[in-house]
Amino acid sequence: MSKPSIGFVGLGAMGFGMATHLVKEGYSVHGFDVFPASVERFAAAGGIPTSSLEESAREKDFYVCMVASAPQVQSVLFGEGGIVAALPSNATLLLCSTVPATYAQSVAAELVTLGRSDIKFIDAPVSGGALRAAAGTLSIMAGASDEALEKGRFLLQEMSDANKLYLVPGGIGAGSNMKMVHQVLAGIHILGASEAMGFAARLGLGAVATAEAIKGSEAWSWMHENRLQRMLDEDWNPGASALTIILKDVGIITTSARQSQFPTPLSSTAEQVYLSALLQGYGAMDDSSMVRQYFGEPIMKVSAQSEKDLQLVLDLMEITNLVAAAEAIAFARYLNVDLKQFFTLVSDAAGASRQFMTKGLEMIEGQIGGSETLDAATARLEKAVQKGRDLHCPLNLGNSALSVLYLAKKSGLGAEGSASVVKTFGN
């Protein structure tokens, strides 16, 4: 049986990789993008160029939407000459863009309103970056009806790693929620990597040695390891991962949190720093450029003067990551996200941190260990934050995490294990 034709919109960094991977796997992929240059580049890579959304969707039983944001999705799906009107009966539509869960649900509702409930709609945001997109080894978090998932599964499998296709229970919106709570960790850890390295530079610690120490410690995060080289090289322009991208994802988090009136203090703190940097002109630059918010010079210029303060950097990062894990898990629980699946997914993805994988597991299992009390963890972070203050170094996340820990202490959790900070978030 020959492979079906696939329509595809959104040939940006991620979408181009996904679409050309499908071409390599033998599919006829009919691609469209608002930028003609992207369509030409896609044609040069073996794709079939189209000149309109309508053309890309006509007679396609399978369609992948990978534009950048919910407003763009709304426009390409439902705008004049849009995809939905052109799709044939019973087509399968994969929405791979990162959007709020409530928006994905609104798409499903609008399909019904328009009399197009025949379309098998799958809410399937992805993660993993352009390289994994091109290799067909993305993480995909897919939620939909069983019928839709059955029809679309082969396509999800083509684009994802065998171990990283997560069929998320809960229908439309569940995939987006899973992606969102993952991004709570990503959004905090990206800034955290810069905050730790900037603090280290203020302390006079050499960047490479500090990074090595972080790598082997309880402070480790995937984001720190991933962003490190670009931070050291100041390889920011153009950004491999532009500030505006994580800012968009964090905006989905804080906006959704406000809709639920759920506290996400660390995500909110990170967002404010990102917005300040946007105002300073960093929008198109790589997000590892956030180190400039903490240290005014290239961190590679700092030659190791002393390593006696290294522990302060590790403590800052470790305890911040602990509170980040609490914020993400509490929010996931509030949204009825399957926590075991969440744990499995994060542990092998960009949101991973040593703290999430140890203390986060305690939070998820409700078995808070006694390895270190909340009071003791607080004291470690406190010392780092005070040193930052003495050096006039902003430590936005460290201070925000410390406020959460103090509030936890006020509510009587000081003598419990440090993972009990999750209880401060009220569930």
Added chain:
Amino acid sequence: MSKPSIGFVGLGAMGFGMATHLVKEGYSVHGFDVFPASVERFAAAGGIPTSSLEESAREKDFYVCMVASAPQVQSVLFGEGGIVAALPSNATLLLCSTVPATYAQSVAAELVTLGRSDIKFIDAPVSGGALRAAAGTLSIMAGASDEALEKGRFLLQEMSDANKLYLVPGGIGAGSNMKMVHQVLAGIHILGASEAMGFAARLGLGAVATAEAIKGSEAWSWMHENRLQRMLDEDWNPGASALTIILKDVGIITTSARQSQFPTPLSSTAEQVYLSALLQGYGAMDDSSMVRQYFGEPIMKVSAQSEKDLQLVLDLMEITNLVAAAEAIAFARYLNVDLKQFFTLVSDAAGASRQFMTKGLEMIEGQIGGSETLDAATARLEKAVQKGRDLHCPLNLGNSALSVLYLAKKSGLGAEGSASVVKTFGN
């Protein structure tokens, strides 16, 4: 009886005003400063110049110390050739610098250790700015033994407004604590004024009309009214009130809070923004320049396009000031500050706000009114914060206040009066 000779160190903006006022009142004031130019200027204004700390202190029964920070105090009092060694027996020493309470207490202890418990030491920080310093109408918050207060009172009275000399119960440190909890409000409101005006500019609201509306509303703060003209004129360099000054005061707050493990999330948020601005080179500029952290152009360039969003600005500022009042009052209560005196002092000082004077009074009296629920206040702030996010406008304090309100809601306070947010701070 002729007026006594007075020694004086620290002839900066405030100190110069205080010392020259005493000259005008007929005292022989022997002034010293580390900058010879300041001493010359003082001599030109009728003061008696001295060429060393020792000379300024020798045979002076009364001495006023008005240097900028605790490390400077330590140096001028106890360093080689310092003041304490030169003061005669039973001299009265007024420490008017803003320092941590624990530092003021350490001075008292060191006097005992050095065998100089004969010195009548008064912890007497001041507030009110250079103009009021020169007019002898400062606010002074003085704590000391009854004996010391009796001896030094005439001098405190000379420098303060008749209604603004606060004899603070609790001995050494009590005056500094009173000043510190006042500065919780000042430190938040200074940034809040910029945040509100920057947000208004992003909304396309004319600055003057917005300021007028704030002035007559529940959002009013003394700092907003005071900083407004300099913000409009961008009259920042040199700063009438340099960023580094409020940053030093906020540092005392957050450092003291850490020593008590007390949460001060809004002060901490303000501090981080101030530290970021310091890194951007704003240190010597007026603190009203913080508006640049929210809007990249002069706000006077914005011509009123619409006033429909004005309520969002008022809500942002009002609810932020409500949470600021809660933070200040909770911290004051924790430190055993006399809350009635605190209320009286703040109401007539730079930390004043409409919210402090209404909802703050409810908090102090433990009589939370039902005029608006915490849920309703939260909803108003939420709408403003969401709008800020939609406009990509940082709202550091607004977001921080909203996190506190969400945590208050999580602990079951949603249906109570909005002033019940004070209970989130744990006492």
